[in-house]
Amino acid sequence: MTTVSPLVAAFRQASYPVGGHGRKNIQVLKEALHEFDDKLESDIYGTGESIEGFQAEMAAYVGKEKAVFFPSGTMAQQIALRIWCDEKGKRKVAYHPLSHLEIHEEDGLKELHQIESLLLGERDRLIRLEEILALNDEIACLLIELPQREIGGVLPPYEELEAISAHCRANGIKLHLDGARLYEVLPYYQKSAAELCALFDSVYISFYKGIGGVAGAILAGDEGFTAKSKVWKRRHGGDLISLYPYYLSASYYFKQREPKMGQYYKEAVELASLYNSCEHVATLPLVPVTNMFHVHISVPKEKLEPILVALYAETGVGLIHYLRESSEGVCSFEVSIGDAFAQIPKELLKRTFERMANMLQ
Amino acid sequence: MTTVSPLVAAFRQASYPVGGHGRKNIQVLKEALHEFDDKLESDIYGTGESIEGFQAEMAAYVGKEKAVFFPSGTMAQQIALRIWCDEKGKRKVAYHPLSHLEIHEEDGLKELHQIESLLLGERDRLIRLEEILALNDEIACLLIELPQREIGGVLPPYEELEAISAHCRANGIKLHLDGARLYEVLPYYQKSAAELCALFDSVYISFYKGIGGVAGAILAGDEGFTAKSKVWKRRHGGDLISLYPYYLSASYYFKQREPKMGQYYKEAVELASLYNSCEHVATLPLVPVTNMFHVHISVPKEKLEPILVALYAETGVGLIHYLRESSEGVCSFEVSIGDAFAQIPKELLKRTFERMANMLQ
Numbered sequence: 001m002t003t004v005s006p007l008v009a010a011f012r013q014a015s016y017p018v019g020g021h022g023r024k025n026i027q028v029l030k031e032a033l034h035e036f037d038d039k040l041e042s043d044i045y046g047t048g049e050s051i052e053g054f055q056a057e058m059a060a061y062v063g064k065e066k067a068v069f070f071p072s073g074t075m076a077q078q079i080a081l082r083i084w085c086d087e088k089g090k091r092k093v094a095y096h097p098l099s100h101l102e103i104h105e106e107d108g109l110k111e112l113h114q115i116e117s118l119l120l121g122e123r124d125r126l127i128r129l130e131e132i133l134a135l136n137d138e139i140a141c142l143l144i145e146l147p148q149r150e151i152g153g154v155l156p157p158y159e160e161l162e163a164i165s166a167h168c169r170a171n172g173i174k175l176h177l178d179g180a181r182l183y184e185v186l187p188y189y190q191k192s193a194a195e196l197c198a199l200f201d202s203v204y205i206s207f208y209k210g211i212g213g214v215a216g217a218i219l220a221g222d223e224g225f226t227a228k229s230k231v232w233k234r235r236h237g238g239d240l241i242s243l244y245p246y247y248l249s250a251s252y253y254f255k256q257r258e259p260k261m262g263q264y265y266k267e268a269v270e271l272a273s274l275y276n277s278c279e280h281v282a283t284l285p286l287v288p289v290t291n292m293f294h295v296h297i298s299v300p301k302e303k304l305e306p307i308l309v310a311l312y313a314e315t316g317v318g319l320i321h322y323l324r325e326s327s328e329g330v331c332s333f334e335v336s337i338g339d340a341f342a343q344i345p346k347e348l349l350k351r352t353f354e355r356m357a358n359m360l361q
Numbered sequence: 362m363t364t365v366s367p368l369v370a371a372f373r374q375a376s377y378p379v380g381g382h383g384r385k386n387i388q389v390l391k392e393a394l395h396e397f398d399d400k401l402e403s404d405i406y407g408t409g410e411s412i413e414g415f416q417a418e419m420a421a422y423v424g425k426e427k428a429v430f431f432p433s434g435t436m437a438q439q440i441a442l443r444i445w446c447d448e449k450g451k452r453k454v455a456y457h458p459l460s461h462l463e464i465h466e467e468d469g470l471k472e473l474h475q476i477e478s479l480l481l482g483e484r485d486r487l488i489r490l491e492e493i494l495a496l497n498d499e500i501a502c503l504l505i506e507l508p509q510r511e512i513g514g515v516l517p518p519y520e521e522l523e524a525i526s527a528h529c530r531a532n533g534i535k536l537h538l539d540g541a542r543l544y545e546v547l548p549y550y551q552k553s554a555a556e557l558c559a560l561f562d563s564v565y566i567s568f569y570k571g572i573g574g575v576a577g578a579i580l581a582g583d584e585g586f587t588a589k590s591k592v593w594k595r596r597h598g599g600d601l602i603s604l605y606p607y608y609l610s611a612s613y614y615f616k617q618r619e620p621k622m623g624q625y626y627k628e629a630v631e632l633a634s635l636y637n638s639c640e641h642v643a644t645l646p647l648v649p650v651t652n653m654f655h656v657h658i659s660v661p662k663e664k665l666e667p668i669l670v671a672l673y674a675e676t677g678v679g680l681i682h683y684l685r686e687s688s689e690g691v692c693s694f695e696v697s698i699g700d701a702f703a704q705i706p707k708e709l710l711k712r713t714f715e716r717m718a719n720m721l722q
């Protein structure tokens with residue numbers, strides 16, 4: 001048996017987890033599969049009615065000619081950048097210093113594709129428009145992540161995205177959207193996915209983040225682009241004989257939760273305001289623009305952890321299951337709102353934060 | 362709706378399909394998941410009790426220090442060869458001209474890893490021992506596929522494998538086993554998986570071929586090798602947040618079917634003999650050494666297809682759903698025995714082949 005930290009143990013005991021859609025257990029997949037007939041045939045190496053149907057739905061959703069289902073975003077995005085690099089005859093792309101490709105993929109882009117990355121801007125803020133306007137066709141592709149997760153899930157104004165898109169088009173730079181959390185940004189921008197994606201040449205979206213599926217991703221673009229992506233998918237070992245456990249659950253939870261992204265966003269604003277009402281606590285951003293934000297608490301971990309453990313035990317509300325020490329004496333963590341939040345009685349939640357405010361004084 | 366060929370339609374109507382474990386539909390996964398508690402937690406990026414437990418079981422089965430679960434064999438094998446190439450400081454490996462890596466992977470090994478392949482022997486036969494004994498440390502790794510699927514599933518004598526292993530060890534060449542169908546060869550060799558795998562430095566096994574799982578593979582070797590394989594798995598985009606749909610079904614069907622490989626092998630011998638009793642028909646090999654073999658029928662496709670359609674309709678036995686035209690006037694196809702075969706009444710099967718013999722005259 002793996003031993004868990006007191007904070008994880010207390011979180012698991014709590015009746016009301018605050019973030020996410022509930023426990024990541026196999027019931028998530030069982031529930032989704034239950035909706036489909038036992039006799040539904042498996043996809044076979046990316047072909048078959050059910051996978052092609054889902055890909056067509058997702059292509060329509062993001063307003064692109066074609067969409068291809070991938071087992072992971074890591075695979076989908078490296079491939080997107082490789083295709084644009086090959087098309088431009090340049091092995092260089094630009095993205096934020098905290099892009100998933102830079103910090104979570106063991107340098108796959110460099111090691112497998114020999115693509116160099118130009119890191120734009122600073123680690124603690126969004127890329128600035130002037131930094132993008134200074135780019136020329138020395139790079140094949142610019143990747144923009146919406147929202148920029150590692151700094152709390154922040155977004156540039158929509159007009160800035162339009163200016164970025166116009167600059168890239170005028171300068172022969174392909175523009176790729178890391179839309180792992182695409183659905184989550186639409187309520188703030190008040191745009192459809194297709195309107196937003198029209199600014200980009202290629203788009204990746206994920207199904208296990210906001211949507212809460214089991215795993216999997218879509219890569220979308222024009223027909224030539226997606227045809228090439230299937231060849232690379234096979235090369236990467238991602239063209240599995242059966243991907244249905246992923247796209248069936250993606251389809252099921254997409255239908256259920258995509259329409260609730262506006263609600264999750266409003267709830268994130270509400271929750272962030274409760275955090276910010278406590279001394280020593282600040283959210284980033286102060287007012288969320290999606291269903292996610294980061295929380296920074298200026299209390300050392302060894303002091304904060306027992307406070308949270310006691311708080312969960314007393315109230316039954318589980319705020320978070322881990323603490324990162326982001327700097328000397330400061331803890332931080334990420335919150336993503338999903339279905340779980342609406343289950344918490346409002347009065348109990350208010351009381352929980354009043355108690356936390358007292359305990360942190 | 363996709364339209365299907367008359368042969369596929371007739372095969373689907375037949376009550377008794379001869380090969381495989383039954384239809385590849387989502388019930389395959391539902392049945393496996395049913396055996397596990399709803400609350401079983403998902404693996405998270407390759408960690409967690411359930412994935413680690415399965416990996417440990419498989420490491421013990423093949424007699425290696427460690428085993429890592431991969432979404433696909435394509436990914437697992439490219440990575441194995443890359444690790445050995447890096448260790449030897451050479452970008453060259455050797456394998457059969459009809460290796461999966463050479464004909465089914467869109468040149469991933471070359472395009473992603475810049476590894477050159479030396480093709481040993483000829484397309485229509487096994488690699489000969491003398492061809493291997495001529496190899497020196499110009500190559501980093503030799504890959505041996507057991508059985509050699511594309512030529513009907515044939516095997517070298519066990520003593521030859523021992524000689525290959527000894528030569529590689531003496532000459533600084535790493536030996537990798539493409540054991541996609543490892544279980545299927547054990548009854549013929551009368552060896553345990555661990556005994557056979559002891560001849561190799563690294564081993565890949567698959568769970569959707571003989572085992573009939575949904576997808577997925579194991580790569581096994583010593584601890585240093587498997588640790589590196591996890592880094593490459595992340596680079597390839599194969600380190601999914603949740604792989605449980607694959608390894609849980611792999612585990613379930615492995616327990617069920619691995620002990621039946623001897624039965625499938627005997628049944629393949631029986632079925633091949635029925636085929637060979639018909640004029641114009643020959644199996645390759647003549648006497649199978651695993652649960653699989655190829656069938657060659659010297660009748661043109663346009664004549665053979667309506668004969669099979671009529672045969673299935675008359676007898677209810679579905680022999681095969683496709684015909685490949687392997688040469689002028691010759692059709693061929695692959696047969697793999699699984700659970701379906703034992704369902705066919707022996708008398709009916711005999712009668713089916715008698716009818717086919719008549720129809721082919």
